[in-house]
Amino acid sequence: MNKLGDILFIAHVKTLFLRGRRTADPCFFFTSQVGGVCKLSTESSLRRCRTPDGKVCSGRGKCDCGICICEATDPGKFYGPRCECHDWVCAAHNGKTCNDRGYCDCGMCECDEGWFGDACQFQEECNLPSKKSKALCKNPQGVVCSNRGTCHCGSCMCDNEENRGLVTGRFCECDDNECLDEDTGEVCGGHGQCYCGNCYCAAGWHGDKCEFQCDISPWESKRRCTSPDGKICSNRGTCVCGECNCYDVDPSGDWGDIHGDTCECDERNCHATYDRYTDDFCSGHGQCNCGRCDCKEGWAGKKCEHPLSCSLSLESSLKKCRGTSNLPCFGRGQCLCGQCTCHPPGDSRVHGKNCECDDRQCEDISGEVCGGHGYCSCGRCICEEGWFGKRCQFPRSCEMSDTQSKELCETSDGVLCSGKGSCHCGQCICSPQDWWVSGELCECDDRECDKHDGLICTGNGLCNCGNCECWEGWTGNACEIWVGAEY
Structure with a gap:
């Protein structure tokens, strides 16, 4: 390439970079170099890389002859002339x-034509009736914009005192004042982003x-935490x-179910589902x-549940x-030498040769x-x-017009049963093909409920909108911990 071509190429790359091209690839940087040698002094190079607050490349990259090479980070990449941009x-x-x-x-959001707001959530021309708009702005408690904003075309415009935008959320339910650093007054100390009152650093x-601030680089931190x-x-x-802070799922706090330098050890695997009765x-x-499990002499099985004295093999x-x-x-009892003992003992709702009947359901x-x-049979x-219905909750006929029924089945954005069910007598009947869909408006995904030994809520509770609600005597994220009387 001739000298003119070199100049045009460098100018083109420089234009892309200054427009915020998202790259940390050194192939895309341009420098004041001749023969690979930087002609800028160290002071001049760093001056070009500094942000107004004095940070080199916003603290997110390295300065190479006056140009910032940004370090990619999860969940996105930093970019911009001084690594000041991050779309995530x-x-x-x-x-x-x-x-x-x-x-x-x-x-920052660059909105399509006809839309505005920090998240492009407001429509300039509104075709919604006032009543419908107001209904869409009500929070789950029925309060319009949580009394901390005004309703515009079905969306809440939150109060913005001192132009700081600290009241946020779909219904203005979030108070980002909780993210303010008491000493500096900055949101998340200037080193993170606030989401609904919580800092993400x-x-x-x-x-x-x-x-x-960590005394090691993000790369070294990630390496040490990788299992x-x-x-x-x-x-x-x-x-x-x-350092890994392992999730401790034992609510008693006496010891951690999950441990190890990289949380690689999960002691829950040593608990048979119903051994939680005695812990x-x-x-x-x-x-x-x-x-x-390392079994004692005379016992075998993944969880040492099989006595070798049994005439039957484990299989x-x-x-x-x-x-x-x-x-x-x-999954509802303990197997000992081919015989099932259903749990909880004495609870007649769980029965059958193989504990196949669970009337709690x-x-x-x-x-x-x-x-x-109705009545329960196995x-x-x-x-x-x-x-009709899984729990006989739906009447076959009702004195309600289709319009009245559908109004009760619509989500706040006007979708009938979240698009995952049908409407009957003002109630949503969620698609039976997708067993995990639940909720009054079919808005919930029961696959999000915790499992233990492959069972949702360990079979000891009901999955309610992604969270386990445990029956009496059980606790834990997956209702896997027995807190009732010992047997």
Whole structure:
């Protein structure tokens, strides 16, 4: 390439860079170099890289002959002439960045024509009736914009005192004043972004207000927290300055179910589902080592549940206990030498040779059986005439017009049963093909409920909109911990 071509190429790349081209690739930087040697002094080079507050490349990159080479970070990349831009902190509305009505540019939403707002959530021309608009602005408690904003075309415009924008959220329910650093008055100490009153810190910073800085680089921190299977803290904890804070799912706080330098050990694997009655590891017949059972002499099995004195082999014993299920005793009891003991002991609602019947499934969280409109047979509701549904909760006929019915089934954005069910008598009947869809408006995903031993809520509670609501005597994220009387 001749000299003129060199000049034109460098000018073109420089234009792309100054427009905020998102790259940390050194192939795209231009420098005042001749033959690969920088002609700028160190002072001049750093001066070009400094932000107005004196940080070199915003603290997110390295200065190379007056040009910032930005370091990519999860969940996005820093870019811009001084690494000042990062699109992953753009405002969102209804879970969508820039409301899908614009694009993110250097942390700010550039809205499509006809839309405005920090998240492009407001429409300039409104075709909604006033009543419908107001209904869309009501929070779950029925208060318009949480009394901290005004309603515009079905969206809340939150109060903006002193132009700081500290009241946020779809219904102005978030108070970002909780993110202010008491000493400096800055949001998240100037080292993070506030989402609904919680600080999400930039790489290298941590603390409730992002007030503490790590003494190691983000790269080294990530390396130290990476587990042998390549996951950050084994997906069971958070990484802070190279150390994993493991999620402790034991609500008693006496000890951590999950531990290890990278949270690689999960002691829950040593608990058989119903050994939680006595809280014994490895069925009380072994030692738990990093989530694996080392059985005592005379016992065998993944959780030391099988006595070697039994005339049946472990495989034969489990086969007898399984019946038509993949789990011994349908996950509702303890298998010992081919015989099931259903749990909780003395609770007649769990019964059958293989504990295959669980009449608790007929109850709602208040304990009402089949909605008061049927009876339970082996865990299934047999409904009275005129009623149907899993728990006989739907009447077959009603004195309601289709319009009245559909109004009760619409979500705040006007979608009938969240697009995942049908409307009947003002109630949503969620799609039976998608078993995980639930909620009054089919807005919930029960796959988000915690599992233990492959069972949602361990079979000891009901999944309610992604969270386990445990029956009496059970607790834990997955209702896996027995806190009732010992047996």
